[in-house]
Amino acid sequence: MSAESVSGGPSWTKPRARGVAGADSGAPRIWSLSADAAAGASTLAKATATPGGSARELEAPVGGAGAPGRRRGIRFRGLGLPVYTALALLFLLIPIAYTFVFSFNNSGKLNIAWQGFTLDKWTNVCAAQGVCEAFANSILVGVVATVLATALGTAIAIALVRYRFRARSAISLLLFLPMATPEVVLGAGLAAQFLSLGVNKGLVTIIIAHTMFCISFVVVTVKARVASLDPALEEAGRDLYGSAVAVFWRITFPLLLPGIAAAALLSFALSFDDFIITNFNSGAVDTFPKFIYIAAARGIPAEANVVASAVFILAIVIVVVAQVTRAARAARLARLRG
Amino acid sequence: MAAGTFAEKGADLELVGITKTFPGFTAIRSLDLFIPAGSFFALLGPSGCGKTTTLRLVAGLEEPTAGRIVIGGKDVTSTKPFQRPVNTVFQSYALFPHMSVLENVAFGLRRRGIASPLEKAHEALRLVELDHLAARRPAQLSGGQQQRVALARAVVNRPALLLLDEPLGALDLKLRRQMQLELKDIQTEVGLTFLHVTHDQEEAMTMADTIAVMNRGEIEQMGAPEELYELPRTAFVANFLGQSNLFTGEVVSSTPNALTVAIAGQQLVIPSARAPRRSGTVTVGVRPEKLLLLTAPPAAPSSGVNVLGPGRVIDVSFSGVSTQYTIAVPGIGDVIVFAQNMVFGPVVHVGAEVWVSWNVEHGFGLEDSPAEAAAGVADAASAAGADGDVATSALTTVKA
Numbered sequence: 001m002s003a004e005s006v007s008g009g010p011s012w013t014k015p016r017a018r019g020v021a022g023a024d025s026g027a028p029r030i031w032s033l034s035a036d037a038a039a040g041a042s043t044l045a046k047a048t049a050t051p052g053g054s055a056r057e058l059e060a061p062v063g064g065a066g067a068p069g070r071r072r073g074i075r076f077r078g079l080g081l082p083v084y085t086a087l088a089l090l091f092l093l094i095p096i097a098y099t100f101v102f103s104f105n106n107s108g109k110l111n112i113a114w115q116g117f118t119l120d121k122w123t124n125v126c127a128a129q130g131v132c133e134a135f136a137n138s139i140l141v142g143v144v145a146t147v148l149a150t151a152l153g154t155a156i157a158i159a160l161v162r163y164r165f166r167a168r169s170a171i172s173l174l175l176f177l178p179m180a181t182p183e184v185v186l187g188a189g190l191a192a193q194f195l196s197l198g199v200n201k202g203l204v205t206i207i208i209a210h211t212m213f214c215i216s217f218v219v220v221t222v223k224a225r226v227a228s229l230d231p232a233l234e235e236a237g238r239d240l241y242g243s244a245v246a247v248f249w250r251i252t253f254p255l256l257l258p259g260i261a262a263a264a265l266l267s268f269a270l271s272f273d274d275f276i277i278t279n280f281n282s283g284a285v286d287t288f289p290k291f292i293y294i295a296a297a298r299g300i301p302a303e304a305n306v307v308a309s310a311v312f313i314l315a316i317v318i319v320v321v322a323q324v325t326r327a328a329r330a331a332r333l334a335r336l337r338g
Numbered sequence: 339m340a341a342g343t344f345a346e347k348g349a350d351l352e353l354v355g356i357t358k359t360f361p362g363f364t365a366i367r368s369l370d371l372f373i374p375a376g377s378f379f380a381l382l383g384p385s386g387c388g389k390t391t392t393l394r395l396v397a398g399l400e401e402p403t404a405g406r407i408v409i410g411g412k413d414v415t416s417t418k419p420f421q422r423p424v425n426t427v428f429q430s431y432a433l434f435p436h437m438s439v440l441e442n443v444a445f446g447l448r449r450r451g452i453a454s455p456l457e458k459a460h461e462a463l464r465l466v467e468l469d470h471l472a473a474r475r476p477a478q479l480s481g482g483q484q485q486r487v488a489l490a491r492a493v494v495n496r497p498a499l500l501l502l503d504e505p506l507g508a509l510d511l512k513l514r515r516q517m518q519l520e521l522k523d524i525q526t527e528v529g530l531t532f533l534h535v536t537h538d539q540e541e542a543m544t545m546a547d548t549i550a551v552m553n554r555g556e557i558e559q560m561g562a563p564e565e566l567y568e569l570p571r572t573a574f575v576a577n578f579l580g581q582s583n584l585f586t587g588e589v590v591s592s593t594p595n596a597l598t599v600a601i602a603g604q605q606l607v608i609p610s611a612r613a614p615r616r617s618g619t620v621t622v623g624v625r626p627e628k629l630l631l632l633t634a635p636p637a638a639p640s641s642g643v644n645v646l647g648p649g650r651v652i653d654v655s656f657s658g659v660s661t662q663y664t665i666a667v668p669g670i671g672d673v674i675v676f677a678q679n680m681v682f683g684p685v686v687h688v689g690a691e692v693w694v695s696w697n698v699e700h701g702f703g704l705e706d707s708p709a710e711a712a713a714g715v716a717d718a719a720s721a722a723g724a725d726g727d728v729a730t731s732a733l734t735t736v737k738a
Contacts, residue, residue: 235399236432238419240446240495250445254436333475 096312103305110299121302128301134291135307138272141203141287145210146267152211153218153267154260158252160219161226178216186213187280194281201283209281210274214267221266225259272311348531349410349423349498350375351396356405358391365391367555368405373548375410375498378525378532380546382539384578384721388555389535390429393501396533397426410498420449425492426501429508431484433476439463439487440472446495462494463487465524482513489521493528500525502534506541518544537721539579543567551575553717567625569612571705573714576623578721583673584623586708592616597703602669606644606701613703621704621711627676628700631663632693633686644701646673647693651686661685665692 105111106118126132159165160172178186190209194201233255237247253260275289282290292304353371357364366388373379381389394400396407398419407415414422425446433442440459447455463469466486476484485505492500502521506514522545525532536542542549543563550560551574559566559575566579576582587601597613599606599622608622624644636645649667656662656679663675663686673694677685686692704711 230430230432232428232430232432233434235397235419236426236428236434237445238399239397239424239426240491241420241449242445243418243420243449246449251434255434333478 099305100309103309105302107302111302121306125303125306128303130291131303134286134288138288141206142268142271144207145214145271146264148211149214149218149267150264153215154222157219157222157226175216175219178213183276187277191280202285205281206278209277210271217266218263221263222259225256229255348375351499352408354406357403359403365555375531376529377547380534380542380549382542382549383552387552389552393503393535397424397501398422423498425495425497427488427492427505429503431488435476439474443491443494462490466490481509499531504536569702573704573706573711574718577715577718581626582623584621586621588619589617607698608701608703609699614705619708622701624696624701626674628696629675629694631675635693642698643695645695648691651688651690
């Protein structure tokens, strides 16, 4: 089945509906007949011939041949969507599949042509020079930058929503800038600052750079959550003998947690993924994206494919676990309610 | 059943010269208030009158610009909300959505480190008859149930003072009536001091021992519900707490017993004891249900009865227990009469010529000067919304 059938579905019923409209101007009857097959049209012919509106209206939906015709129409259209989806997914997944498959390639230095299947690269990931170091650096930078950006960003978001202070709207606006500025400009600008301050580039400068651009995303994500939080809840906490610390950890934080978690995941993904800003501010230190970029010039080792595949699989596992837990919780709540 | 456990007495609340200004406006103007321990006190007023701000000041959620707050003899003005022996039932209930009903109720007990918090929480939930729902989340409860959880969560801490911020506003009429009675029962049972903020005059009159009517950041009048209703001292109270017919005119004679006021050529008498202003231009009033509708002029002017008329009926509206007649009296304006429906259908129809009369002892005089009275009527009208046009037209200023 091709894309033709997709457009064929709706257009197959539509002209018929239009034909009905031409034959009779009674709008409700058209609606009930429009999805019907050829047999339905004959019912219509009979119906229009019958005087007395109520009789016609009763007859139309009952028309025996109409019902299966309508079902066929739905099935017709129903096939198009899976085909579309499969094509789109295929297009998206080919590079990942390629990476995954070639992580089993028994290659030498170059991992371009298929040399035969092996599990050696999976069992011996750190054999290739620099892969594991770069990966470890990426994880370290990702975790530290995420923690810093999430903590700072959450505090900023709460302050921006809950309190009125001078330059509040200016700060709100400035926080958008890192998101709107091209990464090349951010990276180069920061690199120039580090240079003029005489800071040696390395892990610390990467972490600073990543924390900087992640904060914006955290603030935007958490701010939406804070804005939807009824201030009366925190007031109730204070009223019920909660100190400022207790109110934050027992009420504000748990209620903001979904937003904070989303912000942290986003930060980590952005940090782990970043190449441009990292490249400007890393000095001799390699992160995983930077390692791959450099390795691409002389051939990416299959171990890099292993790491990339492993990250992909881990991400899928996390998503599946999250979904299953959520479904289980929903089921438990439903039981409680019932 | 749980009365023994919650028998701790409430404390008095004293506000001394409380002023609260926000950038741009003054919410409360030098307010003095004393609420005795164990009473059910209502702060009644339209939105924006400062009643909720007063409550938040007492709870510690706002800081007063000036003045002192004393609870049970202790000055708490500069203490944080969690240090005050006060709990609030919020308008939106503010139940913690991420905790079970039981944990919500136990929250305050846990924060204070009180022994066996869950047991006491169960006890409080039994008081509001919701113990069987203790494991649920607030979102799984109906509005009325949430309201009762909010009440249990506050009462369980045995606060010296319980603050209620329009907690019944979100409920439908029938449930609200039921909750009013339950709240009153619980107050009697636990013996706490209740400070209830509301804009619903009926709710205030049903539940409170004492009502303070607030307008524009000040208390207009304070007293028992019957006292406020029968003898309002300002035009605002006269029209915010029910409706009133108000007439402004010059005092023509004054004896120790009675005050005679000339209104557009007709003379009205009110008892001197019920008139704080006894000379010059005064505003006098009478409640619409005290008026009697006459289809013929009274034979002989008898003392002890005021008569206005003739006027023409311009509107008749039926409201179940009574019928409201609007009568246009030339030179005086519209007069509202509530007549009980003792017979089927209206007694008179639109266009009929009628007289109204009332016993002299039902009249009252206002403390307001005529200008203040006009402002008060306008305030009450804007507060009452749709009823406003009726209330405004009830005041007639007669130019001498």
